[in-house]
Amino acid sequence: MSTVSAVINVDVKGPTISRHLYGHFAEHLGRCIYGGFYVGEDSDLPNAGGIRLDVVEALRALNIPNLRWPGGCFADEYHWMDGIGPKERRPVMVNTHWGNVEENNHFGTHEFMALCELLGAEPYISGNVGSGTVKEMSDWVEYLTRDGDSPMVRLRKANGRERPWKVPFWGLGNEAWGCGGNMTAQQYAAEARRFGTYCRDHGGNKLYRVAAGANSGDYAWTETLMKQLGELGCAYRPAAFMQAVSFHYYTIPGTWQDKGDATAFGTDDHYRTMVQAARVDELITGHANVMDCYDPGRNVGLVLDEWGTWWNVEPGTNPGFLYQQNTLRDALVASLHFDIFHRHADRLVMANIAQTVNVLQAMILTDPESKALVLTPTYHVFEMNKGHQDAASLRVDLLSGLPSREVGSDTLTTVSLSASRKDDTVLVSLSNLDADEAADVELDLRGGRAGEVGSRILTAGSLRTHNTPETPAAVAPRTHEQVTRTEAGLRVHLPAHSFVTVEARLA
CATH class of the missing domain: 3.20.20.80 (Glycosidases)
Structure with missing residues (x-):
């Protein structure tokens, strides 16, 4: 991982x-x-x-x-x-x-x-x-x-x-x-x-x-x-x-x-x-x-x-x-x-x-x-x-390399993230594109400290999972518990093939 x-x-x-x-x-x-x-x-x-x-x-x-x-x-x-x-x-x-x-x-x-x-x-x-x-x-x-x-x-x-x-x-x-x-x-x-x-x-x-x-x-x-x-x-x-x-x-x-x-x-x-x-x-x-x-x-x-x-x-x-x-x-x-x-x-x-x-x-x-x-x-x-x-974009500066996979002659970066701020709320979106491997993301939030934090995740057992009239919530957001506050900011666990949003109110 x-x-x-x-x-x-x-x-x-x-x-x-x-x-x-x-x-x-x-x-x-x-x-x-x-x-x-x-x-x-x-x-x-x-x-x-x-x-x-x-x-x-x-x-x-x-x-x-x-x-x-x-x-x-x-x-x-x-x-x-x-x-x-x-x-x-x-x-x-x-x-x-x-x-x-x-x-x-x-x-x-x-x-x-x-x-x-x-x-x-x-x-x-x-x-x-x-x-x-x-x-x-x-x-x-x-x-x-x-x-x-x-x-x-x-x-x-x-x-x-x-x-x-x-x-x-x-x-x-x-x-x-x-x-x-x-x-x-x-x-x-x-x-x-x-x-x-x-x-x-x-x-x-x-x-x-x-x-x-x-x-x-x-x-x-x-x-x-x-x-x-x-x-x-x-x-x-x-x-x-x-x-x-x-x-x-x-x-x-x-x-x-x-x-x-x-x-x-x-x-x-x-x-x-x-x-x-x-x-x-x-x-x-x-x-x-x-x-x-x-x-x-x-x-x-x-x-x-x-x-x-x-x-x-x-x-x-x-x-x-x-x-x-x-x-x-x-x-x-x-x-x-x-x-x-x-x-x-x-x-x-x-x-x-x-x-x-x-x-x-x-x-x-x-x-x-x-x-x-x-x-x-x-x-x-x-x-x-x-x-x-209509939120202000926030630059994400990496302190480490991003995980990747070779796909033919191309290299695919398998973790993607972006962030924005509106008033005192920061929203971070994180994607793990890897089909099989999980990843952890440590976020150093400088210039502010995370107070109340909420997170949701969108994932399923398979990348092929989809919603139908019989199974309308096979892929639906749910609360994501694997987010913890750290001294510097936040640590977010990204399961394989998942999309996660983290909303943090600045204290």
Whole structure:
């Protein structure tokens, strides 16, 4: 068993960890919207205007900060005017990206905004750049956010909403390098300039425009966008047509054709998965380094608005619906990501897991037969970590090496940790990625002394353990007793394949 020693200066606060790093993503894909968030007003499940209320309750417990919608690839074939007005008059469309199914547009703009209000989450809308027009997106911004009188305001009021909404976050398209138009970086940069220019601030609603960024490690794409915003150098004053640049990265240990099984995997598969998950640190660093060359003052945000594991779909399900189970392994991917996000809080301003319900690395799975709601292991990582939202990051300085394993040609560090402080409370998150070996972590808390301490652990007998309607709490947090106060701070025992949070009130 390894012992890790680290120092946390609890009186030296770092950059604030934005709550928006704990953001979510809901696309018109599979059963994320229909059968997930939205069950219709005629459902026998408790609902508000068709929105499933137990899903809302579960997400509110996470302090969900934002929700990205309607895509994803779907965004660039979605025309928002088809999703307003009386439901019986809304035209049917074909969702060509995801299963080639018919979409009745019953969940549209008003329904999404009602969902965000129920959740207490800020809306993040991805506009249609791929097949839409500048006017279409400009009108959508006006429809949602303008007060007074205008054609779009009158239309909104005719559809039952008198007051405008606050909608801060707007995506200028999605994956323009692929499903969002198969553009080159130069082509997209020109489109982003146009669309961003005509997405206006109305009244007190100030837009935060997110340019559709790179696929994984395409740093040249990021550089092309940064060049559009201003001249290289310390006098960089970003142009106002976009405030952030995004990128996407999925953890896929296999090939695109055979990504691996969500539940039937071995120890070697687990370690390969963790190596791929850890690569997000390299990618954030790479994009941030490019941005720093042009924007040393860090005025432009970096957004990872799609991340998570991507496995082969569950047998017997529609391959276009991307439904997969969610095990303890997925939870460790999430906990490792958050440690990395916290370390990059000075540049990374938002992240959105893909996706919230029934798709990819979901928070929640809903069973279409029993109608049961299942909280996944990943959900519990979000809940256990919610104290980091809008807290000051704390640097973790290692006094010893971290345990590691050789995984092919890669070296995987198997213990990960991060910390933050909010008022007089310090929250430390610790992950042991090792499938078999436990570890102890000794924390020297300098600048403060731990008073009351509470700790929880998320683990199970196997990395493959997951929750189902029959066993909804197979992977669930419980009190962790193996935390002791020491003269210097805390000693935390990390069993194999576990995630632990320790909350200490400073005395």
